[in-house]
Amino acid sequence: MSDVIEPDLPTVLVIDDKEVNLRLMRAYLQAEAYRVLTFDDPREALRLVGIDPPDLILLDLMMPALDGFTVLEVLKDEAPRVPVLVITGLDERDARLRGLAAGARDYLTKPVDRSELLIRVRNLLALKQAGDALARVVAQLEAANRDLDAFAAGLAHDMQQPVTSISAFAQVLQRRCGHLLPPAEASHLELIIASADAAHHMIRGLLEFARLGQKTIEMVPVDLNQVVRAARSALAHETANQALTWNIGPLPVVRGDAALLQLAFVNLLSNAIKYSRTRERPAIEIDGHCDAARGHAIRIRDNGIGFDMARAGRLFSPFERLHGAAEFEGTGMGLANVRRIMERHGGSVHAESAPGQGATFTLLFRA
Secondary structure (H helix, E strand, C coil): CEECCCCCCCEEEEECCCHHHHHHHHHHHHCCCCEEEEECCHHHHHHHHHHCCCCEEEECCCCCCCCHHHHHHHHHHHCCCCCEEEEECCCCHHHHHHHHHCCCCEEEECCCCHHHHHHHHHHHHHHHHHHHHHHHHHHHHHHHHHHHHHHHHHHHHHHHHHHHHHHHHHHHHHHHHHHHCCHHHHHHHHHHHHHHHHHHHHHHHHHHHHHHHHCCCCCEEEEHHHHHHHHHHHCHHHCCCCCCEEEECCCCEEEECHHHHHHHHHHHHHHHHHHHCCCCCCEEEEEEEEECCCEEEEEEEECCCCCCHHHHHHCCCCCCCCCCCCCCCCCCCHHHHHHHHHHHCCCEEEEEECCCCCEEEEEEECC
C-alpha cells in the first residue's frame, strides 16, 4: 500500500491485485488534487473502508483473494454512500451489467484512457460531494424538526393549565351568578367558555402532533382489517344516530406501528363521517390494492361535501381548515397528524375531491 496524506483533499481508494495497475492509477490520479490510497488486497481495503470511508473507490473485478463482485456486495453494507468506479479487463456485457447491478456507479474497460478516467472520477466525486451536502442539510432539518417538536410539545403542555383554569373559573362564574348578568354579559361569558374549550382542543392537537414526531416507530406486520375495525369502534358514538353505509373491501397486511396507524384511520374516518353527514344516504368506502412498483394503496372515499382541489395544498397543514368552524367542528389537526404518521412510516397520503362530489384519501405504503 502507498498513500499520499492530504487530509483536505478528496480521497480516492484504488483496489487492484496487480502492482503495475496500481502504479498507473496512482500516477494518473496524483497529477490531480486527490489523496490516493492503493491496495492489492481487497480485504485490507475493506477494513480501512469500515474505519474511514473514502470519497471514491476504483475497483478491479478479477482478483484472486476476493473478486470485485463480492467486494461490491460488502460495500453496499459497509459504505453505501461511497461511489464505486469499476475498472476491469472484462468487457463482456453480462459482467458490466452484473457490476452495475451490484452497486457500481460507473464502468471502464482496460486499458484505461487517462482523460476519460479523470473526467469520470471528477464527475463521481462531484456527485458524492453534492450528496454529502444534501445529507448534511437533511440532518440539520431533522435536528431542527426535533427541536421544534420538543418546543411545541413543551409549549402545548405549559398552555394547558392556564387555558383549563380560564374555562373552569368562567364556568364557576356562570353557575354562581350567570343568572344575574344582563343577556349581553351572559353571552360574553359563554363565549369565553367556548373559546377556552376550543383553545384546549387545539392545544391537545398540537401536543399530539409534536409527540408524533418524537415517538419511536415499532415496525411490525399490521393487519389493516383489524385497524379499520378498531377505528370504527372508536368512532361508534359519531355514527350512532346516522344511517351510514360502509363498504369495506379486504385490506392488506403492512409493516408499521399499529397504534399510530389506528390513529391515522380514526382521523380519516372521522373526517369522512363528519363531511358526509349532511347527505341523505351517507356512504364510506374503503379498499386496497397492491402495485408491485409503488406498494400498497389504501383508499377511503366518502360522498360528502368535498372541497376545491385548488385549496388542497393547505389540507395537511396544522390548524388549516377548508370549511368554517360554524359549518363543521374540528381543530384542523387531524389530517396534519395523518400526514406525519404516514411520513414516519416512509409513505404518503394524497387527496382528491371536487365540491359536492365527496373526497378520496389514499394512503400509500411503499413496497
